[in-house]
Amino acid sequence: MLALKRIRYEKSERVILRNMTIEFEDGKIYAMLGNNGVGKSTLAGIIMGLENYREHTGELYLDDISLKDLGVFERAKLGITLALQEPVRFEGITIDEYLNLGGKLRLSQDEIAEALKLVGLSKEYLGRYVDSTLSGGERKRVELASIVLIKPKIVILDEPDSGIDIMSNEMIKAVVGKLKKAGSTVIMITHREEIAMMADEAYLMCGGRLLASGTPQEIVAFYKKLCDSCDHINKPESEKIRGGEAK
Amino acid sequence: MIESNYQREFEKIAEYYEKSGGDASRFLRRDIVSIIVSGDKVIGRNTVEGVELKAKGLENGVEIWLEVKDGIQVENPIHLCTGYLKPEGTQLVLIHTKLGKAAKANFLSHCVFPNGKEFTHRMISDIELSESAKMSYEDVHFHSKDGGVTVEAIYNAHLGEKSVFRNTFHLTKTRVGKLKVEMKVNLDKEAVAEIESKVYEKQDDYVEIIEELNLNGERSSGIAKSVVFATDSSKARIINRAYGNAPYARGHIECKEIVKGGNVNVGTIPELYVKDEKAELTHEASIGRMNVKQLETLMAKGLTENEAIELIVKGMLK
Numbered sequence: 001m002l003a004l005k006r007i008r009y010e011k012s013e014r015v016i017l018r019n020m021t022i023e024f025e026d027g028k029i030y031a032m033l034g035n036n037g038v039g040k041s042t043l044a045g046i047i048m049g050l051e052n053y054r055e056h057t058g059e060l061y062l063d064d065i066s067l068k069d070l071g072v073f074e075r076a077k078l079g080i081t082l083a084l085q086e087p088v089r090f091e092g093i094t095i096d097e098y099l100n101l102g103g104k105l106r107l108s109q110d111e112i113a114e115a116l117k118l119v120g121l122s123k124e125y126l127g128r129y130v131d132s133t134l135s136g137g138e139r140k141r142v143e144l145a146s147i148v149l150i151k152p153k154i155v156i157l158d159e160p161d162s163g164i165d166i167m168s169n170e171m172i173k174a175v176v177g178k179l180k181k182a183g184s185t186v187i188m189i190t191h192r193e194e195i196a197m198m199a200d201e202a203y204l205m206c207g208g209r210l211l212a213s214g215t216p217q218e219i220v221a222f223y224k225k226l227c228d229s230c231d232h233i234n235k236p237e238s239e240k241i242r243g244g245e246a247k
Numbered sequence: 248m249i250e251s252n253y254q255r256e257f258e259k260i261a262e263y264y265e266k267s268g269g270d271a272s273r274f275l276r277r278d279i280v281s282i283i284v285s286g287d288k289v290i291g292r293n294t295v296e297g298v299e300l301k302a303k304g305l306e307n308g309v310e311i312w313l314e315v316k317d318g319i320q321v322e323n324p325i326h327l328c329t330g331y332l333k334p335e336g337t338q339l340v341l342i343h344t345k346l347g348k349a350a351k352a353n354f355l356s357h358c359v360f361p362n363g364k365e366f367t368h369r370m371i372s373d374i375e376l377s378e379s380a381k382m383s384y385e386d387v388h389f390h391s392k393d394g395g396v397t398v399e400a401i402y403n404a405h406l407g408e409k410s411v412f413r414n415t416f417h418l419t420k421t422r423v424g425k426l427k428v429e430m431k432v433n434l435d436k437e438a439v440a441e442i443e444s445k446v447y448e449k450q451d452d453y454v455e456i457i458e459e460l461n462l463n464g465e466r467s468s469g470i471a472k473s474v475v476f477a478t479d480s481s482k483a484r485i486i487n488r489a490y491g492n493a494p495y496a497r498g499h500i501e502c503k504e505i506v507k508g509g510n511v512n513v514g515t516i517p518e519l520y521v522k523d524e525k526a527e528l529t530h531e532a533s534i535g536r537m538n539v540k541q542l543e544t545l546m547a548k549g550l551t552e553n554e555a556i557e558l559i560v561k562g563m564l565k
Contacts, residue, residue: 048543048547050543051539051543071546072543072546072547073546073549073550073551073552075547076546076547076548076549077549080547081548081549082547084540084544088538088540088541088544090541090558090559090562091562091563092562092563092564093558093559093562097558097562101545101548101549101550101554101558102550102554102557102558102561104549104554129562146548150548150549
């Protein structure tokens with residue numbers, strides 16, 4: 001289980017996460033919903049231990065292991081990984097090398113081809129570079145293939161559908177399904193209904209805190225009713241409804 | 248073909264040539280233009296129809312003349328291999344290359360100095376491309392582990408109308424020692440040039456790179472790019488320079504220096520000079536640590552920081 005206890009993160013005197021406490025159970029699929037700027041990607045950065053998100057208070061545990069003093073690599077060794085909303089590009093590194101992590105994963109061509117097929121890319125992509133010659137959607141697909149091949153214990157997918165055409169929801173569903181089948185805990189950061197509906201549980205974030213939790217259907221309904229056309233982002237206290245529509 | 252009394256010397260050079268990524272068997276093929284220099288001797292050479300190849304020994308090196316005649320398109324890359332097996336000494340290599348009208352040739356040059364402790368290699372290459380000629384020149388170096396090699400590689404190219412030239416210098420697999428690379432290209436009307444240097448510095452290596460584009464002809468265009476990965480206590484000075492001297496000339500210069508280690512000392516100076524109001528020059532330069540997002544992306548997948556750096560650098564210097 002991944003547990004976050006009273007996580008508080010500030011940047012430039014602005015509070016991004018306010019004493020957030022949340023637990024993610026093994027093997028479950030979670031959706032974190034919320035408008036832009038409510039702290040969803042910050043949460044991802046804190047769980048992964050990224051450099052810009054190390055200065056926070058509160059505790060993080062993976063099972064009984066404190067993550068607080070562990071860097072990105074140490075967390076990855078424990079099975080945590082992250083797919084960024086906008087994956088970076090790498091000059092001169094082929095998709096084959098990237099998916100194989102420069103040979104460290106020792107994957108067979110068949111395993112790689114299978115992962116590429118899952119994300120809708122052919123074997124012909126293996127020799128292409130993970131650079132600006134790939135479209136945003138192609139780069140995103142490569143990243144999802146990479147996540148599948150890593151077989152993580154916990155993966156955070158930050159907006160897995162961004163940059164990918166709306167017709168590709170089935171592909172994302174297949175990726176999430178594959179990860180679930182492999183026993184991974186998947187935390188999806190999204191504000192798309194179709195993506196949130198793939199989850200077992202959903203949370204609504206606003207103002208750096210959890211506003212509501214429940215089934216994806218409940219949280220999506222809550223989100224659509226109150227957040228879709230929100231004029232007071234990050235000021236949920238001005239909203240009178242509390243827990244009525246959602247748990 | 249290899250001179251019979253230099254067979255063993257060739258074998259030794261070939262061994263290091265292959266370590267630097269070359270395929271030595273190509274020196275034995277009759278359909279491939281090749282020349283092998285060891286010290287101050289030409290120990291092997293071959294040419295094909297339409298390519299004139301001459302060489303003579305100098306006091307401390309060799310002088311080579313290579314001409315591809317008008318209209319000749321050389322199918323296989325022309326292989327040049329310059330070796331020096333002794334630990335001390337000096338080697339001067341003068342190369343005069345000319346491509347006739349609409350001629351085309353690709354060159355693959357490997358310089359292997361595997362034992363250099365106090366060794367200096369100086370190469371001066373004059374390149375003349377006639378109208379519509381196309382040439383690429385890739386220079387790959389393999390030096391000793393001691394850092395005792397000093398290399399000066401000077402390229403002066405004149406590109407005739409509508410000719411195309413690509414020149415790359417790579418020293419990424421071994422110690423550098425002391426290195427000076429100077430590439431100067433003069434472009435006539437509608438000529439195109441792409442020049443690039445990629446170097447991986449270690450320990451107390453020192454690198455100086457000057458890349459210069461003289462865009463003298465109307466609608467000529469060029470890119471000059473340097474990539475240096477500096478580690479430990481290495482030093483680098485890079486100058487990328489472009490002159491826009493004619494209408495609609497377009498040039499871009501780019502320098503990327505990535506540093507790792509508390510004692511590196513690197514610098515870059517972009518220089519752009521425009522003498523025609525219709526010319527357009529741009530530049531891009533960056534110096535600093537490795538891109539953190541790239542590092543973290545790979546580390547989040549289970550690579551250590553050093554493994555991630557190796558993979559990123561390998562890609563950048565490829």
